[in-house]
Amino acid sequence: MRSIRAAAVGAVTVSLALAASACGGGSATGGGSNDSPRTLTYWASNQGASIAVDKKVLQPELDKFEKQSGIKVKLEVVPWSDLLNRILTATTSGQGPDVLNIGNTWSASLQATGALLPWDAGNFAKIGGKDRFVDSALGSTGATGKDPAAVPLYSMAYALYYNKEIFADAGISKPPATWDELVADGKKIKAKGRSPLGAEGANLAENIHHVFVFAKQHGADFFTAEGRPDFTNDGVVTAVRQYVDLMAKDKVIPTGDAEYAQNQSVSDFAKGRQAMLLWQSAAANLKSQGMSESSYGIAPVPVQSGTPGTGTQVNSMVAGINLAVFKNTHNLDGATKFVKFMTSDAEQKILNTAYSSIPPVRAAQSDAAFNSASNSVLKQTLATSAAALPQVADESQFETAVGTAVKDLLADAAAGRAVTADSVKAALEKAQQQMPAK
Amino acid sequence: MTATALKEPSVSGSPSGAAARDQRGRRPGRIRRTGLPYLLLLPALVLELLVHLVPMVIGIVMSFKELTQFYIRDWGTAPWAGLGNYRVSVDFDAPVGEALLHSFFVTVGFTVLSVGLCWLIGTAAAVLMQDTFRGRGLLRALFLVPYALPVYAAVITWVFMFQHDNGLVNHVLHDQLHLTDQPSFWLIGDNSFYALLTVSVWKGWPFAFLIVMAGLQNIPRELYEAAALDGAGMWQQIRRITLPSLRPVNQVLVLVLFLWTFNDFNTPYVLFGKAAPEAADLVSVHIYQASFVTWNFGTGSAMSVLLLLFLLVVTGVYLALTSRGRRTADV
Numbered sequence: 122m123r124s125i126r127a128a129a130v131g132a133v134t135v136s137l138a139l140a141a142s143a144c145g146g147g148s149a150t151g152g153g154s155n156d157s158p159r160t161l162t163y164w165a166s167n168q169g170a171s172i173a174v175d176k177k178v179l180q181p182e183l184d185k186f187e188k189q190s191g192i193k194v195k196l197e198v199v200p201w202s203d204l205l206n207r208i209l210t211a212t213t214s215g216q217g218p219d220v221l222n223i224g225n226t227w228s229a230s231l232q233a234t235g236a237l238l239p240w241d242a243g244n245f246a247k248i249g250g251k252d253r254f255v256d257s258a259l260g261s262t263g264a265t266g267k268d269p270a271a272v273p274l275y276s277m278a279y280a281l282y283y284n285k286e287i288f289a290d291a292g293i294s295k296p297p298a299t300w301d302e303l304v305a306d307g308k309k310i311k312a313k314g315r316s317p318l319g320a321e322g323a324n325l326a327e328n329i330h331h332v333f334v335f336a337k338q339h340g341a342d343f344f345t346a347e348g349r350p351d352f353t354n355d356g357v358v359t360a361v362r363q364y365v366d367l368m369a370k371d372k373v374i375p376t377g378d379a380e381y382a383q384n385q386s387v388s389d390f391a392k393g394r395q396a397m398l399l400w401q402s403a404a405a406n407l408k409s410q411g412m413s414e415s416s417y418g419i420a421p422v423p424v425q426s427g428t429p430g431t432g433t434q435v436n437s438m439v440a441g442i443n444l445a446v447f448k449n450t451h452n453l454d455g456a457t458k459f460v461k462f463m464t465s466d467a468e469q470k471i472l473n474t475a476y477s478s479i480p481p482v483r484a485a486q487s488d489a490a491f492n493s494a495s496n497s498v499l500k501q502t503l504a505t506s507a508a509a510l511p512q513v514a515d516e517s518q519f520e521t522a523v524g525t526a527v528k529d530l531l532a533d534a535a536a537g538r539a540v541t542a543d544s545v546k547a548a549l550e551k552a553q554q555q556m557p558a559k
Numbered sequence: 560m561t562a563t564a565l566k567e568p569s570v571s572g573s574p575s576g577a578a579a580r581d582q583r584g585r586r587p588g589r590i591r592r593t594g595l596p597y598l599l600l601l602p603a604l605v606l607e608l609l610v611h612l613v614p615m616v617i618g619i620v621m622s623f624k625e626l627t628q629f630y631i632r633d634w635g636t637a638p639w640a641g642l643g644n645y646r647v648s649v650d651f652d653a654p655v656g657e658a659l660l661h662s663f664f665v666t667v668g669f670t671v672l673s674v675g676l677c678w679l680i681g682t683a684a685a686v687l688m689q690d691t692f693r694g695r696g697l698l699r700a701l702f703l704v705p706y707a708l709p710v711y712a713a714v715i716t717w718v719f720m721f722q723h724d725n726g727l728v729n730h731v732l733h734d735q736l737h738l739t740d741q742p743s744f745w746l747i748g749d750n751s752f753y754a755l756l757t758v759s760v761w762k763g764w765p766f767a768f769l770i771v772m773a774g775l776q777n778i779p780r781e782l783y784e785a786a787a788l789d790g791a792g793m794w795q796q797i798r799r800i801t802l803p804s805l806r807p808v809n810q811v812l813v814l815v816l817f818l819w820t821f822n823d824f825n826t827p828y829v830l831f832g833k834a835a836p837e838a839a840d841l842v843s844v845h846i847y848q849a850s851f852v853t854w855n856f857g858t859g860s861a862m863s864v865l866l867l868l869f870l871l872v873v874t875g876v877y878l879a880l881t882s883r884g885r886r887t888a889d890v
Contacts, residue, residue, distance in 0.1 A: 236632050518853045521834070535723075555655070
């Protein structure tokens with residue numbers, strides 16, 4: 122009898138405890154506070170060749186910060202496949218990190234959720250002022266006319282990486298500067314039985330980055346000045362078709378690359394299986410895969426004609442990572458201090474060297490460490506011929522919808538189906554219809 | 560038959576306890592007797608509420624809200640959308656509804672094929688392995704491996720095997736057997752449906768095998784012996800004894816397989832990532848994309864509620880039909 126009573130009491134207690142714990146949990150709407158001044162949680166994006174590499178790069182710096190400030194930073198490196206979902210979940214629940222990395226193209230979309238601390242003049246003053254950062258990087262931190270949702274941390278740009286040995290074999294003396302030259306060189310390389318150009322056909326973000334640049338080169342934009350999707354204008358259709366035709370018509374991208382989404386094209390290039398690769402700041406990645414720096418060259422991404430510049434001569438997106446503070450943080454002062462630390466000249470040099478990116482901080486950028494041949498191409502591109510992806514609230518949806526359309530078109534090309542102006546337009550039309558109604 | 564077998568132990572289990580309770584006075588004893596089971600069920604009930612019912616109700620509420628990226632931080636401020644989200648989901652002339660309908664048909668076709676094949680292979684294997692032979696235990700264990708493997712590890716292995724350039728599947732079909740003119744794409748384009756079906760059946764049939772194998776243990780050997788004496792061959796024994804005896808087992812098995820397969824998210828997500836090819840656009844991934852990738856949780860919830868209603872109707876009709884069939888068979 123006693124045991125039955127004990128069981129009954131236990132059952133009621135457990136039920137009450139469950140109900141009580143379910144009622145707990147944070148509110149999603151509160152602002153920041155300084156309730157826990159001794160710790161910070163930091164979500165870093167995966168910048169190195171693996172998550173382990175990132176931990177090795179970041180942990181010593183976090184230890185340094187702890188020594189300086191007495192604040193312990195709990196690090197979590199979040200893979201790219203999960204990062205946006207994790208941020209959305211944190212936004213919805215109000216339970217998130219204090220400081221986090223975001224892809225700079227997401228800035229405007231995440232800004233619209235109101236989950237990130239706006240960087241107004243007062244907040245910028247705490248980290249040394251807005252002027253410390255270069256303009257191109259600041260252009261990718263949120264919608265124009267609004268306080269930035271994040272501050273730039275690492276800057277990157279696309280470049281053409283080419284295998285010197287394969288180029289020499291095919292009798293090519295200098296890297297292609299225009300797409301026509303690239304296609305012609307591709308044919309020479311193919312004639313030697315090698316594969317010309319790598320691509321990540323099933324990676325939505327990569328597709329977007331490329332077709333965005335092609336669109337710029339055709340004087341077209343994916344959004345109207347008012348921020349409405351305009352995916353089916355002639356310039357965009359021509360641009361998307363030109364990219365897909367690299368596989369469908371020109372046959373410089375092998376059909377197998379249509380299903381790549383796990384950076385297989387970088388491995389292919391590092392292992393000498395492909396002659397060229399269009400990638401952002403790939404040096405550290407290639408090195409970690411065993412490719413020596415002397416075996417490849419780096420050149421600006423081709424243009425239609427002439428040399429890279431602004432307007433239709435754009436040859437890269439402004440790629441990069443921004444550092445944001447979660448508005449619900451329980452350590453607002455600590456989070457600001459941490460951002461100041463990570464964007465300090467000294468840390469910028471260390472981190473951007475480790476990740477072969479370019480510091481978005483002026484003083485750090487002019488350091489001798491970033492004047493190597495490969496970095497000078499990236500620096501030059503960022504300074505003169507890179508454009509920011511559309512800074513609109515629907516940017517994330519645009520990446521998914523148009524990225525998927527390009528993935529499907531490449532799949533068509535790989536299957537040997539004809540890719541025509543009509544089929545491209547139809548795919549883009551479908552993508553546009555998936556965008557949120559305005 | 561099974562009902563009486565279940566009741567017996569509870570009656571015979573505590574005769575002395577029941578007598579003792581009667582002596583102590585009737586009313587408190589009865590309350591205790593009737594109340595205690597409920598009390599002991601309380602934790603399970605609370606958990607069920609928390610884990611299943613509350614999220615479901617929240618999901619239903621969300622489906623009536625315009626829950627886009629502008630409001631996810633504070634759901635309370637999201638404006639009510641009325642039936643707007645539902646209207647968008649079932650407007651089959653507009654792109655969103657059309658895509659959902661397409662995804663629904665793909666899922667129905669996929670589920671019918673997958674459940675059918677899982678059941679067929681599982682039952683065939685179980686029947687063939689009914690008689691003892693050397694190595695039966697080993698084979699049984701081997702057959703259960705796909706079911707026991709973690710889904711992610713299993714499916715990612717299939718991703719490697721289905722790769723266009725270095726995959727095992729193309730190596731066998733194209734390089735060695737020369738069945739195709741050129742290596743096929745399995746993870747993009749139309750073939751992706753067959754890739755998905757293959758993985759789903761590979762993963763699902765051991766469960767059918769396991770359940771049918773358990774069901775077969777309950778069929779008395781004498782029935783087969785009597786049938787054999789009457790001159791029934793193996794096929795007739797299967798048709799007249801095995802399948803009718805397995806009927807209650809199959810009724811549950813097919814329903815469970817149907818629900819699991821129709822709702823399967825892991826397999827297509829690991830195989831194809833966020834954007835599944837059209838030919839393999841299962842409704843679960845489609846809804847995920849409609850909510851998480853386009854950040855429109857209201858429409859996503861409305862689609863989920865529609866899916867829930869559909870599955871409820873199918874399950875209800877299925878149970879009504881199959882139990883009616885069984886009642887008449889029993890008579």
